[in-house]
Amino acid sequence: MTVVQTGTPLLTAEGVSKWFFLGNTLFRRGRQDVVRAVDGVSFDIRRGEVLGLVGESGSGKSTVGRTILRLNEPTAGSIRFDGHELAGLTRRQLRPLRPRMQLIFQDPFSSLNPRMTVGRIIDTPITIHAPETSRAARRERVAELLHLVGLSPRYAERYPHEFSGGQRQRIGIARALVMNPDFLVADEPVSALDVSIQAQVVNLLLEIREKLGLTMLFISHDLAVVGCVSDRIAVMYLGRIVELAPTRSLFLDPRHPYTEALFSAEPIPNPAIRRDRILLKGEIPSPVNPPSGCVFRTRCPYALPDCAKVVPPLTEVAPGHAKACIRDDLDLRPSQHA
Amino acid sequence: MAGSAQPAAIGETVLKVADLCVTFRTPAGPIEVPRGVSFTVRRGETLALVGESGSGKSVTSLAVMRLTPKPPRCHVRGQVLLRDDAGGTRDLLSLSDEQMRRVRGNDISMIFQEPMTSLNPVHTVGAQIAEAIHFHRNVGPRAARERALALLELVGISEPRKRLDSYPHHLSGGMRQRVMIAMALACDPKVLIADEPTTALDVTVQAQILALLKELQQRTGMGIIFITHNLGVVAEIADRVMVMYAGRIVEQADVGPLFARPMMPYTAGLLRSVPRVDLAGAGRPVLETIGGNVPDPLRMPPGCAFHPRCRHHRPGRCDTAVPALEDAGGDHLLRCARWREIAEAAS
Ligand SMILES: Nc1ncnc2c1ncn2[C@@H]1O[C@H](COP(=O)(O)OP(=O)(O)OP(=O)(O)O)[C@@H](O)[C@H]1O
Ligand SMILES: Nc1ncnc2c1ncn2[C@@H]1O[C@H](COP(=O)(O)OP(=O)(O)OP(=O)(O)O)[C@@H](O)[C@H]1O
Numbered sequence: 001m002t003v004v005q006t007g008t009p010l011l012t013a014e015g016v017s018k019w020f021f022l023g024n025t026l027f028r029r030g031r032q033d034v035v036r037a038v039d040g041v042s043f044d045i046r047r048g049e050v051l052g053l054v055g056e057s058g059s060g061k062s063t064v065g066r067t068i069l070r071l072n073e074p075t076a077g078s079i080r081f082d083g084h085e086l087a088g089l090t091r092r093q094l095r096p097l098r099p100r101m102q103l104i105f106q107d108p109f110s111s112l113n114p115r116m117t118v119g120r121i122i123d124t125p126i127t128i129h130a131p132e133t134s135r136a137a138r139r140e141r142v143a144e145l146l147h148l149v150g151l152s153p154r155y156a157e158r159y160p161h162e163f164s165g166g167q168r169q170r171i172g173i174a175r176a177l178v179m180n181p182d183f184l185v186a187d188e189p190v191s192a193l194d195v196s197i198q199a200q201v202v203n204l205l206l207e208i209r210e211k212l213g214l215t216m217l218f219i220s221h222d223l224a225v226v227g228c229v230s231d232r233i234a235v236m237y238l239g240r241i242v243e244l245a246p247t248r249s250l251f252l253d254p255r256h257p258y259t260e261a262l263f264s265a266e267p268i269p270n271p272a273i274r275r276d277r278i279l280l281k282g283e284i285p286s287p288v289n290p291p292s293g294c295v296f297r298t299r300c301p302y303a304l305p306d307c308a309k310v311v312p313p314l315t316e317v318a319p320g321h322a323k324a325c326i327r328d329d330l331d332l333r334p335s336q337h338a
Numbered sequence: 339m340a341g342s343a344q345p346a347a348i349g350e351t352v353l354k355v356a357d358l359c360v361t362f363r364t365p366a367g368p369i370e371v372p373r374g375v376s377f378t379v380r381r382g383e384t385l386a387l388v389g390e391s392g393s394g395k396s397v398t399s400l401a402v403m404r405l406t407p408k409p410p411r412c413h414v415r416g417q418v419l420l421r422d423d424a425g426g427t428r429d430l431l432s433l434s435d436e437q438m439r440r441v442r443g444n445d446i447s448m449i450f451q452e453p454m455t456s457l458n459p460v461h462t463v464g465a466q467i468a469e470a471i472h473f474h475r476n477v478g479p480r481a482a483r484e485r486a487l488a489l490l491e492l493v494g495i496s497e498p499r500k501r502l503d504s505y506p507h508h509l510s511g512g513m514r515q516r517v518m519i520a521m522a523l524a525c526d527p528k529v530l531i532a533d534e535p536t537t538a539l540d541v542t543v544q545a546q547i548l549a550l551l552k553e554l555q556q557r558t559g560m561g562i563i564f565i566t567h568n569l570g571v572v573a574e575i576a577d578r579v580m581v582m583y584a585g586r587i588v589e590q591a592d593v594g595p596l597f598a599r600p601m602m603p604y605t606a607g608l609l610r611s612v613p614r615v616d617l618a619g620a621g622r623p624v625l626e627t628i629g630g631n632v633p634d635p636l637r638m639p640p641g642c643a644f645h646p647r648c649r650h651h652r653p654g655r656c657d658t659a660v661p662a663l664e665d666a667g668g669d670h671l672l673r674c675a676r677w678r679e680i681a682e683a684a685s
């Protein structure tokens with residue numbers, strides 16, 4: 001298989017599902033609702049690669065991120081991280097691996113403890129995972145990280161409320177990096193920020209990735225942001241990956257109707273392009289009752305009766321480019337960015 | 339010739355806001371945002387309002403609707419002139435509360451980012467729309483319900499008759515936003531203010547709502563003030579764009595020229611920092627950024643409020659007097675002490 005980046009996978013997910021069981025009460029036994037938040041997804045992330053994950057609200061992006069970090073127990077499937085099988089590990093068994101895999105949150109306002117100084121926030125993981133570290137060494141490490149994320153080391157003494165959204169996101173990034181992880185899940189790291197500040201944080205993440213050789217899963221609903229940072233992109237819809245391709249080929253040559261619709265719906269900051277859109281009907285269905293067969297078929301402009309029959313597998317259609325759709329006869333429109 | 343192929347039916351001015359100032363009294367000191375904002379909205383026109391968080395977009399629209407907190411917590415000055423059916427104008431800021439209640443939801447309406455804040459959870463959707471119609475129009479409950487049904491149909495809600503009896507929490511985010519639009523349009527307002535109406539929605543649903551608003555505008559000729567921080571959305575729907583920074587208008591122009599040739603450094607920087615997917619380049623694009631942070635409203639920088647972040651800033655020129663809002667030609671307004679030099683250097 002031809003790939004964008006050579007390199008062995010650092011993380012491999014195979015048939016990973018995460019179902020949430022709701023309403024499990026005494027009175028409702030037997031007719032329990034199951035939320036199929038993630039339903040049989042497979043992908044790998046190579047060392048040094050950024051894999052983007054896009055999709056609409058509720059499609060299961062955060063659940064994928066949390067499950068591969070084993071902040072959730074998968075309902076089914078295998079997650080291999082640098083040779084270790086993570087599915088089925090106990091908390092205790094996971095502990096030595098924890099520092100190597102970190103999460104950056106979306107919301108820079110609620111994810112930092114308001115009563116801790118910035119220095120404490122950043123060095124807490126050290127006190128947990130390497131309690132033998134001296135105070136001086138911890139202080140030095142905090143200063144180093146603040147510098148890395150473009151903040152003054154003097155800020156270590158201050159509290160989160162004294163900082164703007166962009167600055168708080170930098171603090172969150174510093175905290176995620178303190179243990180020298182090899183793998184980061186960044187879950188909508190810039191969605192809460194103003195446009196001018198978003199660009200600062202995206203640049204910072206790219207710079208750090210270069211410098212530290214990080215491997216990353218970058219989750220966002222913003223196609224342009226994902227397109228800027230990712231080597232490859234996975235598109236999710238209702239708990240499944242419907243397309244997975246190198247960034248360039250996804251934008252130039254989308255193969256799944258949902259990807260085409262996402263591209264078409266995306267507003268492009270150029271008033272000279274006012275074009276006909278593909279307007280999808282309705283909204284994403286509930287993951288409690290997903291449609292049979294292809295989960296996109298209820299909104300797909302190209303659906304055939306056969307689409308209701310089988311779940312289309314994610315199949316390679318070009319080198320490194322896979323899609324889950326039974327129709328091979330479609331000529332889909334590229335992204336407006338193309 | 340950049341820009342719209344829209345069948346331009348832009349007509350006379352329906353709303354004219356002049357020198358609008360809002361002052362909040364807070365324990366930490368007074369916050370003055372907006373600080374002297376003036377603009378007009380014409381029939382059939384969409385004016386987009388953009389700017390960073392805290393720049394005063396929402397407060398401006400709340401002041402127009404007379405929905406800011408009451409004095410002494412908050413003072414509003416200036417004029418908000420709304421054209422009435424007789425062709426005269428009324429200053430909304432000088433109306434009594436009772437008179438204003440008759441205007442709000444009738445001549446001028448507003449939709450908010452989070453529809454649940456303005457829908458009442460204990461009443462059915464149909465009852466809420468009918469109530470609004472009944473309040474403003476002298477019609478019986480039956481006729482009001484029929485009108486509510488027609489409105490739900492108009493905004494593209496499937497099975498509208500069934501939805502009349504639904505409660506808001508039974509509806510998806512996109513459907514709630516459609517209900518909000520139906521309510522706002524119940525009495526054919528001349529002006530609709532939409533404050534981030536699609537920010538909480540998915541792109542595919544956002545595309546549906548934007549198409550709906552455009553279609554309704556073509557039908558009714560309402561003027562729209564559309565607040566958003568998404569420049570893609572602006573390019574999509576606006577005829578004219580107003581950029582706010584720290585409570586002041588810093589640039590205002592027709593959408594084509596504004597995107598093609600932004601003249602105020604903040605607008606130019608903002609447009610450059612929008613992520614673009616560079617498919618040609620081998621390496622990764624480094625996004626252009628505007629350094630620094632949005633100013634604290636309690637400590638606004640003197641002179642041009644953007645000067646601490648501006649790469650064209652000159653001490654003595656930019657940090658002393660507030661630059662005037664000047665017309666660079668063709669109704670392209672901007673506020674920058676150095677715009678002539680900057681424009682010259684760029685050409
Ligand atoms: N702990 C939970 N219990 C029950 N359902 C859950 C739980 N966590 C997530 N879900 C459901 O799983 C689905 C996927 O959620 P998830 O948060 O992964 O989506 P997402 O793609 O990250 O969406 P967003 O873009 O809104 O962040 C949703 O329907 C959500 O309601
Ligand atoms: N009720 C209030 N009391 C005191 N200050 C207020 C009040 N409402 C708004 N402000 C202040 O007025 C300024 C402008 O706020 P506004 O909500 O208009 O910003 P905005 O441009 O709509 O931002 P966003 O993009 O975040 O919605 C902010 O500094 C805010 O803190």
Ligand code: SF4
Binds near residue numbers: 642648649652656674
């Ligand atoms: S007035 Fe000065 S600081 Fe303000 S935008 Fe113009 S050049 Fe920049």
Ligand SMILES: [Mg+2]
Binds near residue numbers: 062063187
């Ligand atoms: Mg999420």
Ligand SMILES: [Mg+2]
Binds near residue numbers: 395396397
């Ligand atoms: Mg606002």
